[in-house]
Amino acid sequence: MRFFIDTANLDQIKEAHDLGILDGVTTNPSLMAKEGIKGQDAIMQHYRDICAIVDGPVSAEVISTDFEGMVAEGKKLAAIHDNIVVKIPMIKDGIKAIKWFTDNGIQTNCTLVFSAGQAILAAKAGATMVSPFIGRIDDSSWDGVKLIEQIVNIYNAQGFMTEVLAASIRSPLHIVRCAEVGADICTCPLSSITGLLKHPLTDLGLAQFMADAKNL
Numbered sequence: 001m002r003f004f005i006d007t008a009n010l011d012q013i014k015e016a017h018d019l020g021i022l023d024g025v026t027t028n029p030s031l032m033a034k035e036g037i038k039g040q041d042a043i044m045q046h047y048r049d050i051c052a053i054v055d056g057p058v059s060a061e062v063i064s065t066d067f068e069g070m071v072a073e074g075k076k077l078a079a080i081h082d083n084i085v086v087k088i089p090m091i092k093d094g095i096k097a098i099k100w101f102t103d104n105g106i107q108t109n110c111t112l113v114f115s116a117g118q119a120i121l122a123a124k125a126g127a128t129m130v131s132p133f134i135g136r137i138d139d140s141s142w143d144g145v146k147l148i149e150q151i152v153n154i155y156n157a158q159g160f161m162t163e164v165l166a167a168s169i170r171s172p173l174h175i176v177r178c179a180e181v182g183a184d185i186c187t188c189p190l191s192s193i194t195g196l197l198k199h200p201l202t203d204l205g206l207a208q209f210m211a212d213a214k215n216l
Contacts (some may be wrong), residue, residue, distance in 0.1 A: 001179045001209075004057070004187035006167070008035045008046065013053050019193075024056035026109070026167070026187040028087065029063060044080060047131045051081040059109045059129075061087035061185075062097075070097040078106045085109045085128060090118050095125045102126030109165065119151045123160035129185065134178070145174070149181035156182075172196045175188030 002023035005016045008031040016022040027050070032038075037046045050058050058081070059206030062073040071095065074086040078101075088094045098108045102125060110122035111128040114137060115177040122130045132151060134144025151164050166178040172195035178186050 001183055002185045003193060004059075004165070004185055005032070005190055005193070006169070006187045007189065008032045008037060008050070010049060010053070015051055016190055016193065021193065022056070024055060024058060024083075024185070025050055025054050025166075026059040026087070028061045028111075040104075044076075045076070047080050047084065051083050054083065056083060057085045057086045057107070057109075057129075057172075058083050059087045059111075061111065062089075064214060065089065065091060065093065067093040067096045070094065071100055074101055074106060074108075084208075086133075087111050087131075088127075090114075090122065095121055098122065098125040098127050111167070114147075116147065116150045116154055119164075120158075123155060123158075123162040127144065127162050127163045129163045131167040131187070133167045133168035134166055134174060135169075135170040138170070142166070145177045145181060148178055148183050152182040172198075 003021050004024040004026050005013055006026045008027045013025060037043055047060050048176055060077040062070045064070045064073050077086050078084050086101055087109045088097050090110055090112045098110060101108045107128040109131055110127040111131045113119055113130050113132045119130050122155040132147050135145060137144035148166050163184035165187060166183040167187050169186055169192050172192055175186050
């Protein structure tokens, strides 16, 4: 399973890259705003800065919700760098846009997916990736990881090439469970990734090693 970091913060992206486990980045307008990135020129430059750090897919989200607007925005985003993946919402015109991008050799990430039916439509349109939001599904008293498993099984049965990108990751446990059910990618905050490092027995073991080393 590949690891993407879900942020627009360059320091966090560099830290994940330096760990040696970073495969890509996902962003959205909210994450850009959180970093104080405002204005079209500044946003486009920030994507260039991210692509200069990451040797892998960088999802850049459109703001438009109509077919023509999404295509126009997506073309500009895709022109920034070969690693850009145009992030398209799961709506009717979004599916149309995904098909247009597929036919024109532009990678896409279909976002805001909450059902297997939506995932099937995205795959039929040729989406490179599909992003089920498992944390938000959990918030509605359903099991988001079960949806990941269902989509993985459907894609395997039908031979769809679309990758399953588990999004809205809330914890290290989410990452482990998504790996168990066959997600191709997870995207999450850096804190969830570094949380995988932690275990009390590791801390106890290290403390014992250090104490023994002092007695040598």
